[in-house]
Amino acid sequence: MAAATLAEALELWRGDQLAEAVSEPLRAEATRLDQVRTAAIEARLEAGLACGGHRQGLPELQALCRAHPLRESLWAMQITALYRCARQADALAAYQDLRRTLAEELGIDPSSRLRQLEAAVLAQDPALAAPERPRSRAGPLSFPTPLAVTERAPLVGRADELRLARAAWASAAGGTSAVVLVGGEAGGGKSRLVRELARGVQGPDGIVLHGRCNEDLAIPYRPFVECLSSVVAQLPDEVLDDAGPQWPAELARLVPAVASRRPDLPAPPPAEPNVERYQLFQSVASLLSALARQSPVLILLEDVHWADRPTLLLLRHLSGLDLGRVLLVATFRSSGRLYGPLLEALGALPPEARVTRIAPHRLSGAETTALVRASAASFGECEDELAEALHRQTDGNPFYLVEMLAHLRETGALGAGQVSSVGDLDVSAAGLPDSIREVLRARLARLGPAAERVLPDAAVIGQEFDLAVLAGSTGLDDDTVLGVLDVAARAALVEEARDPPGRFRFTHALVQQTLYRDLGATRRTRAHARVALAMEAVGGRGPGELAFHFQAGITRETTGKAFCYARAAGLAALATSAPDEAVRWHTAALNALPPNRQDEEHVRALVELGTAQRHAGQPAYRETLLAAARRAQHIGADDLLIDAALACSRGGFSKLGEVDAEKVAILEAALGVAAPDSVERARLLAVLAGELIWHADHVRRIRLADEAVEVARRTGDVAALLYAILQPGPATSVPETAEQRVRLLREAAEIAQRTNDRVASCHVVLLLAPMLVEVVCPDGIAHALDEVAEVLAQVGEPWDRLMVPVVQGCDRAEAHAGGVLRIGTDGGQPDVQEMHAELIYMIRWQQGRLREILPRLREVAAGFEDLPAYTAGFACAEALSGDAERARRMLRAAADNGFDAFYGISWLSRTCQWAEVAVEVADLDAAAGLYTALAPWKHLFAMSGPLPLHAVSLALGRLAALRGDAETAAAHYADALRIHEVVRSPFGIAQTALHWGRLLRRTDPQRARVLLDTAADLAHRFGFRDIARRAADGR
Structure with a gap:
């Protein structure tokens, strides 16, 4: 309340008060008003921190500390917020920034309050933990219709499973999200179990969301769309606002209902595929967390063994987050054939996920007897014998048991009166079917010929179906179809949904599957064709559903529609960050076309397929788009040639250390037909510059990048200018630029x-x-x-997470390494293994543990002999922790080659690594050449992309010391120490202090001792083992 009131008060501020005042009294009043405003801002931020709003308030606190660098109260809140965001190292760094500022500006130390705060951060004092945010409750959401069914039998034999499920719910409702996986055979009672759990949750103290996957119709994220659509439609605005400002634009791509709640919502800007997907996932997480702050949330996802890959990726992502009071329950079949993506998802759940696994068992003989006794019929003295016979027949499968009891009642084998023995049962009249499907076939056959005409079409529509579509498909009037459905409902094979009217569903997936699989291939194809036309006529269906039925029922007459709807489904899937599904649909669209077509429609379909493949991280995208470009050239379709050439770029270079000559040729061909001052030309130039990152001619790379920016400026298109600046990436990364x-x-x-x-x-x-x-x-x-x-x-951009070691210690950086690998793998990042390896290399170097990875480095080195960026790293590892003679041979070979003629990305860091090798093996000749190469860049910090190395001055200092020039070395070390302090590099500071201290041991032992103590202190704090050892030896 206080934060909201203060925010409302601050909105009344209309800019600098009395800004034009010239008299002293008015200027004094203006100063007073500004101080009042600043105090109000502080009070609002403090109230926000007290309510757990540290993440929301941190950016503003950082900006205010830059604007008011001497205001300790703001710094105290920033340090607290950083700590509560799990950024302890940054919190300590902020304290040091304040300490330096106060010393330089005022000559004083921070107050005792700030010193105590630093001590609390160092000690990880529990008192600094974020308070639990106040929990309010949203109004009750309606109970999901698929769960509101009349049960045909009581829940029997599930006491242990239900206890586990309820314990997981109680734990999640207490504040920490968790996952329950319910796996078992078909008819094993999974859905019955989770319905029972849901009934106990729904109410003032719980919200239930439900979604289901479909066997054949794999709509991207379908179960989550079903869950979130009800949330968006029913929750009040204040609850949705609590999810944060970013989620609506992202989530609107997944849940169209968002647009109706936010009519002026802008479309989210395009981004790299893995970034788009990550932001979409985070928008889902933000909304669920906001909902959980109102009431505990139970999310039921049924039949995830049929889930598409995007659904499983989102499930896995959410499993690794702490969403608050959320329990995510997923059911799946664990017998028979498990789909590859499901196996992968279940095997790759994040280690931090809190998972409970439940496998409902088959009912025992006693449990079967209890179920028989609880059924509606009365069996008198033969109940135990009947139960034993049914248990032998069904082996305790709950659904099979219930269906058998219904079958026996329907056939008259179990009459209304009591029977005295199993022998009294007219088993011969009913037979005892050998499987669940045989029971279902027998029960369906008794519904009559009208049902045999209507229900198969319903099964073709899916687990759920609409009356209007079913009537259109069968060619019958609504009343006739309703009569058939009434009969099926009385037999408990079909049920009507409560909302919306005219919607029905099969009571169990096995009912629908039995009907569908019993159709022959010809009848099934014809039924899909009828359903597709009926759906199109009725309207309101998404392109994926229409595409599925038109593809499954494709005829010569409907080929065009099959192509158009599959293409539309592919574009829609890509728009919702489901590239794997987009690939499937675009492939289906192409397959619907005659194989030898060479017209623009075919080429455009190829471009769309290749684009989807690139977003999905499938290497086949390259050949698809190159083929599209060549066909576009052949038919003179210049616009499609340009589209294919641009789509073929995944950002930057195609492959580490190589130039893709075919891509370059296509880009050059596209440039040949692009208009002189066009957006397309600017983009093509930028992409070509990026493709040539590994080309020997750095002048050409820089010229192309510069031309891209110049052309973009002339177009006046700011989006093109942004692209021209960002797309070339490190193509121009040489020191002079x-x-x-x-x-x-x-x-x-x-x-x-x-x-x-x-x-x-x-x-x-x-x-x-x-x-x-x-x-x-x-x-x-x-x-x-x-x-x-x-x-x-x-x-979720893995490459940029390599920046972490520059501002945090080894332990924190290593914690990020797994995230780099997981996010990159999920996003289809082709070079994620190399990224992860580079980060691990840096961490092991800082830890002084390179020896542990030397065997692996030597294996890899054999495959990277022609890639100098890696050769320097391998040689450095050998020099620091391995075979010095091998490092010396590698150094001499590199020196003979001029330390690599390639001048481009990572040249500076690579040359600094060679300097490290030269010093460690004491090669004076190599040191002289390296010093000459590095000297012009003594003011720079060597970076390998986002991966930090150290100040160039550190390498120059070590080279000068090796040559015996102590005075020059000391000057370089002084520069290096200043640079490392500016960039907040604990490793760089420790390295510099170590080598400078060792240099001064004879000439200035007191200064040397201070430097070596500094190195040792940092080494112990941040885990730099090799530096700690060398500092101790130096002292």
């Missing part, structure tokens, strides 16, 4: 902010931060690294 790259990215940041392009803003932040580190910009690094930390909390 460092300042220009920073200027361009700052311009891109302004454009992204002006156009409210959140994705581009994130992209700029993640590119600009390492470049500001590279040029050692003291005014921008701290802010940029804060922004990086905030962005990484929102965007």
Whole structure:
């Protein structure tokens, strides 16, 4: 309440008060008013922290601390917020920033309150933990219709399973989300069990959401769409607002109902596929967390053995998050054939997921007897014998048992009167079917010929079906169809949904499957064709559902519709970050066309398939798009050639260390037909520059990138200018372009902010931060690294998580390494293994544990002999922890080659690594050449993409010390220490202090002792084992 009231008061502020005042009294009053406003802001932020709003308030606190660097109360709140965001290292760094500022500006230390706060952060004092946010309750949501069924039999034999499920719910309702996986055979009682759980949850103290997967119709994210649609439709605005400002635009791609709640919602800007998917997943998580802050939430996802891959990825993602009071329950069949994606998903649940696995057992003889006794019929003295016979027949499968009892009643084998023995039962009249499906076939046959005409078409529609579509498919009037459905409902094979009217469903998936599978191939195809036309006529169906039926019922007359709807389904799937489904639909669209077609429609379909394959991380995208480009050239379709060439780029280069000559040829061909000053030309130039990252001619790369920006400026299209700046990536990454790259990215940041392009803003932040580190910009690094930390909390971009070691210690960085691998794998990032390996290399180097990975490095080195960026790293590992003689041979070979003629990405860090090798093996000749190469760049920090190394001055200092020039070495070390402090690199500071201290041991032992103590202290705090050992030896 206090935070809201203060926020409302601050909205009345209309800018600087009395800004034009010239008299002293008015200026004094203006100052007073500004101080009142600042105090109100502080009070609002403090109230927000007290309510658990540390994440929401952190960006504003960081900005305020930059604007008011001497205001301790703001710094105290920022440090607290950082700590509560699990950023202890950043909290301590913020304290050090304040300490330095106060010392430089006022010559004082922080107050005792701030010193105590630092001590509490270091000690991880529980008193600093975030308070639990106040919990309010949303109004009750309606109970999901599929769960509101009349049970045909009581729940028997499930006491243990229900106890486990209820215990998981109680734990989740207490505050920490969890997952329950219910797996078992068909008819094993999985759905019955979760319905019983749901009935106990629904009410003032719980919200139940439900979604189901379909065997044949794999609509992307279907069960989540069903769950979230009801949430969006029913919750009040204040609950939805609590999810944060970012979620609506992302979630609208998945749940169309969002647009009706937010009519002015802008479309989310495009981003890389893995970033788009991650943001979509986070929007779902934000909404569920907001809902859980109102009431505990039970999410039931049924039949996930039929789930599409996007659904399983989202399930896995949510499993690893703490969503608050959320229990996620998924049911699946664990017998028979398990689909590959399900096996992968169940085997790759995050280690932090709290998972309960439940496998409902078959009913025992005693439990079968209890079920028979609880049924509606009366069997007198023969109940036990009947139960024993049925148990032998069904082997305790609950659904089979219930169906057998219904079958026996319907056939008259169990009359209304009591019987005295099993022998009195007219078993011969009914027979005892050998399987569940045989029972169902017998029961369906008794419904009559009208049902035999109507129900198979209903089964073709799916587990759920509409009266209007079914009437249209069968050609019967509504009343006739309703009469058949009434008969089926009395037999408990079909039930009517409560909402909306005219909607029906089969009571069990096995009923629908039995009807569907009993159709012959010809009848099934004809039924799908009828259903497709009926759905199209009725309207209101998505392209995926129409495409499925038109494809399954394809005829010569409906080929065009099958193509069009499959194409539309593919585009819709891609728009909802379901690229695997998009590939499936675009492949189906192409298969619907005659194989030898070479017209524009065919080429466009190829471009769309290749684009979907690229988003899905499928290597086949390259050949698909190259084929599309060649066919476009052949038929003179210049626009499609340009589309194919642009689509063929996944951002930056195609393959590590290589130039893709075929892609380059297609890009050059597209440039040959692109208009001179067009958006397309700007984009093609930018893509070509990125493709040539590994080309020997760095001048050409830089020229192409510069031309892309110039053309984009002339078009006046700001989106094209953003693309031209960002797309080439590290193509221009050579030391002399460092300042220009920073200027361009700052311009891109302004454009992204002006156009409210959140994705581009994130992209700029993640590119600009390492470049500001590279040029050692003291005014921008701290802010940029804060922004990086905030962005990484929102965007799942694995490559940029390599920035972590520059601002955090080894343990925190290693915790991120698994996230790099998981996010990259989920997003289909082709180079994620290399990214992960680079991060592990850096961590092991800092930890002094390179020896542990040397065997693996030596294996990998054999495959990267022609990639100097890796050769330098391998040699450095050998020099520091392995075979010095091998490192010396590698160094001499590199020196003979001029330390790699390739001048481009990572040249600076690679050359610094060779300097490390030269010093460790004491090669004076190599050291002289390396010093000459590095000296012009002594003011820079060596970066390998986003991966930080150290200041170039550190390498120069070590090279100078090796050559015996102590004075020059000391000057370089002084520069390196300043640079490492500016960029917040504990490892760089410790390295510099170590080597400088060792240099001064004879000439200035007191200064040497201070430096070595600094190195040792940092090494112990951050886990730099090798530095700790060397510092101890030096002392």
